[in-house]
Amino acid sequence: MARLDFCTDPRLLPIHDKVLAEERLSFEDGCTLYDTTDLLGLGYLANLVRERRHGHRAYYIYNQHLNYSNVCVNGCRFCAFGKEAGDPLAYEMTLEQVFQKIRERLAEPITEIHIVGGLHPTLPFAYYLDMLRGIKALRPEVHLQAFTAVEIAHLAEMAGLSIAETLAALKEAGLGSLPGGGAEVFSPRIRRMLCRKKLSAEGWLSVCRTAHRLGLKTNATMLYGHLETVEERVDHLVRLREAQDETGGFVTFIPLAFHPRNTDLPHLQETTGFDDLKNLAAARLMLDNFPHIKAFWIMIGPKIAQLSLSFGADDIDGTVMEERITHMAGAQTAQGMTRGELLHLIRQAGREPVERDTLYNVIPS
Numbered sequence: 287m288a289r290l291d292f293c294t295d296p297r298l299l300p301i302h303d304k305v306l307a308e309e310r311l312s313f314e315d316g317c318t319l320y321d322t323t324d325l326l327g328l329g330y331l332a333n334l335v336r337e338r339r340h341g342h343r344a345y346y347i348y349n350q351h352l353n354y355s356n357v358c359v360n361g362c363r364f365c366a367f368g369k370e371a372g373d374p375l376a377y378e379m380t381l382e383q384v385f386q387k388i389r390e391r392l393a394e395p396i397t398e399i400h401i402v403g404g405l406h407p408t409l410p411f412a413y414y415l416d417m418l419r420g421i422k423a424l425r426p427e428v429h430l431q432a433f434t435a436v437e438i439a440h441l442a443e444m445a446g447l448s449i450a451e452t453l454a455a456l457k458e459a460g461l462g463s464l465p466g467g468g469a470e471v472f473s474p475r476i477r478r479m480l481c482r483k484k485l486s487a488e489g490w491l492s493v494c495r496t497a498h499r500l501g502l503k504t505n506a507t508m509l510y511g512h513l514e515t516v517e518e519r520v521d522h523l524v525r526l527r528e529a530q531d532e533t534g535g536f537v538t539f540i541p542l543a544f545h546p547r548n549t550d551l552p553h554l555q556e557t558t559g560f561d562d563l564k565n566l567a568a569a570r571l572m573l574d575n576f577p578h579i580k581a582f583w584i585m586i587g588p589k590i591a592q593l594s595l596s597f598g599a600d601d602i603d604g605t606v607m608e609e610r611i612t613h614m615a616g617a618q619t620a621q622g623m624t625r626g627e628l629l630h631l632i633r634q635a636g637r638e639p640v641e642r643d644t645l646y647n648v649i650p651s
């Protein structure tokens with residue numbers, strides 16, 4: 287067994303051997319990664335994998351988030367964004383308002399529009415198709431990363447189409463890939479407690495498999511820091527790893543830090559920097575078949591996102607510009623960052639900034 291002099295948790299040593307041998311980590315290993323308090327030992331292991339895959343590169347993207355409506359029939363208890371129709375805080379953008387958001391930033395070198403909303407009870411399928419077509423008409427070169435697997439299942443139901451037919455129609459209208467939201471934690475116990483009406487884990491994975499089969503890449507997320515156990519976190523990662531073995535269609539994994547304000551769980555504490563880094567590092571080590579691990583700075587703050595570039599993450603997301611889901615739940619981060627701010631964070635961490643598009647093609651500077 288190799289020695290790591292700074293490692294204070296001997297349980298990490300056999301895992302270190304596996305990492306060096308590029309051997310897959312087990313469910314039990316995953317539990318150890320979450321259980322340890324040896325953050326530096328854990329980070330060292332995750333950084334071995336991160337640098338093996340990506341060297342010193344740290345990716346960022348010039349993107350724009352668009353949350354077209356928060357009207358939602360699901361009523362998830364962890365969510366402060368979704369509102370019932372008629373709620374004073376409910377909103378929905380007309381297509382003209384959506385297009386105006388895009389027009390306002392036409393002068394900026396945006397390569398991705400990231401679109402997520404609630405499960406709206408009445409908006410017709412044509413609204414979504416026309417949204418994609420209209421944005422493409424304004425910005426033909428942009429990649430549309432739109433609608434989580436949960437929204438896709440809802441649209442299919444509204445349109446009376448199969449998942450494959452729904453995705454094919456959206457792709458035809460300009461859809462480029464799916465964001466990773468809606469996965470939450472796959473555990474049926476958590477879904478029963480927190481998001482009873484939401485698409486099941488099997489349903490979420492099935493939409494992703496169908497998307498992959500149609501040539502659409504997707505991301506994956508895990509919402510952590512609420513009522514989930516360590517075992518439920520590891521189970522979530524293992525199930526994603528198995529799905530990725532089958533299709534290879536996942537691009538990035540993004541752990542999402544729970545924000546409690548204005549939710550049904552306001553008594554819960556915010557996640558800590560320690561747990562944020564642990565989640566990124568454990569994901570890098572467990573998800574050996576995921577190309578990228580993203581630190582979403584909006585949720586964990588720019589400073590932890592910067593540190594995470596040495597704890598497994600190779601991507602820091604991007605400019606974002608306007609975000610509602612986390613900010614309605616009390617996020618104190620800014621609404622967006624400039625390219626200059628992103629470059630500063632990455633360079634100060636000793637990494638080499640690389641601008642990418644959604645599918646990680648490098649954008650020459």
Ligand code: V47
Binds near residue numbers: 467505543545
């Ligand atoms: O699915 C909801 C989460 C997700 C809260 O694919 C919350 O690159 C924290 O999926 N506190 C939507 N999180 C956002 C999302 C996403 C974000 C960034 C990048 C990508 C990507 C995807 O936000 C939801 C849910 O899991 N969420 N409420 C909350 N209170």
